[in-house]
Amino acid sequence: MSTRYYTASSLDGFIADPEATLAWLTSRAIDTDGPMGYTELIAGVGAVVMGSTTYEWVVEHEDGRWPYDIPSWVLTHRELPTVEGDVRFSAGPVAQVHAEMTEAAAGGDLWVVGGGDVAGQFADAGLLDEVWVSYAPVALGSGAPLLPRHLELHLLEVARNGDFACARWEVVR
Numbered sequence: 001m002s003t004r005y006y007t008a009s010s011l012d013g014f015i016a017d018p019e020a021t022l023a024w025l026t027s028r029a030i031d032t033d034g035p036m037g038y039t040e041l042i043a044g045v046g047a048v049v050m051g052s053t054t055y056e057w058v059v060e061h062e063d064g065r066w067p068y069d070i071p072s073w074v075l076t077h078r079e080l081p082t083v084e085g086d087v088r089f090s091a092g093p094v095a096q097v098h099a100e101m102t103e104a105a106a107g108g109d110l111w112v113v114g115g116g117d118v119a120g121q122f123a124d125a126g127l128l129d130e131v132w133v134s135y136a137p138v139a140l141g142s143g144a145p146l147l148p149r150h151l152e153l154h155l156l157e158v159a160r161n162g163d164f165a166c167a168r169w170e171v172v173r
């Protein structure tokens, strides 16, 4: 079982632009079945976690349909609109969320969807094992940061997938 932060990023380390639009990302070619693609990632995942901004974005862009059929956690201090699906709201701490996810995932991997600070909270708690990033061929200049922490990483894999430069690292503890 591994806890993985898997995301796409601009070359300069932003996972969303200041307007929270994703055209800079979705306009690029990628093979979801290709190297380090979504299919490879999701196959072993038993639970997901994300911050409330990402949750609100997903709900808005999926027309209220929850895209994951596995237990999902949303970190928030607020009352958020609910969706159909196994979505659990929590105010952390992430160590407790991680324990609940591990139990629910029944041996599967845990996917930290984002944002960057949420991944950082798991790293702070010593609970982040791997970072997978697909870099789009664009610099954004500003936006939501990929991973706003000092973390030491060990490179495990690199690949090209369509327009993306993909890499996978393990977190050095």
Ligand SMILES: NC(=O)c1ccc[n+]([C@@H]2O[C@H](COP(=O)([O-])OP(=O)(O)OC[C@H]3O[C@@H](n4cnc5c(N)ncnc54)[C@H](OP(=O)(O)O)[C@@H]3O)[C@@H](O)[C@H]2O)c1
Pocket (backbone or CB within 6 Å): 007, 008, 009, 014, 015, 016, 020, 025, 050, 051, 052, 053, 054, 055, 057, 058, 075, 076, 077, 078, 090, 091, 092, 093, 094, 113, 114, 115, 116, 117, 118, 121, 144, 145
């Ligand atoms: N490029 C990609 O593939 C990708 C992937 C994921 C996300 N995104 C985008 O990137 C952006 C991420 O934005 P972000 O990093 O600012 O936000 P985020 O991580 O999605 O959400 C941050 C919010 O989650 C809540 N939160 C975080 N940790 C918490 C904790 N331990 N306990 C309770 N609540 C907690 C807080 O809000 P409240 O307490 O006020 O609710 C916090 O402001 C979004 O626009 C998203 O759509 C892109």
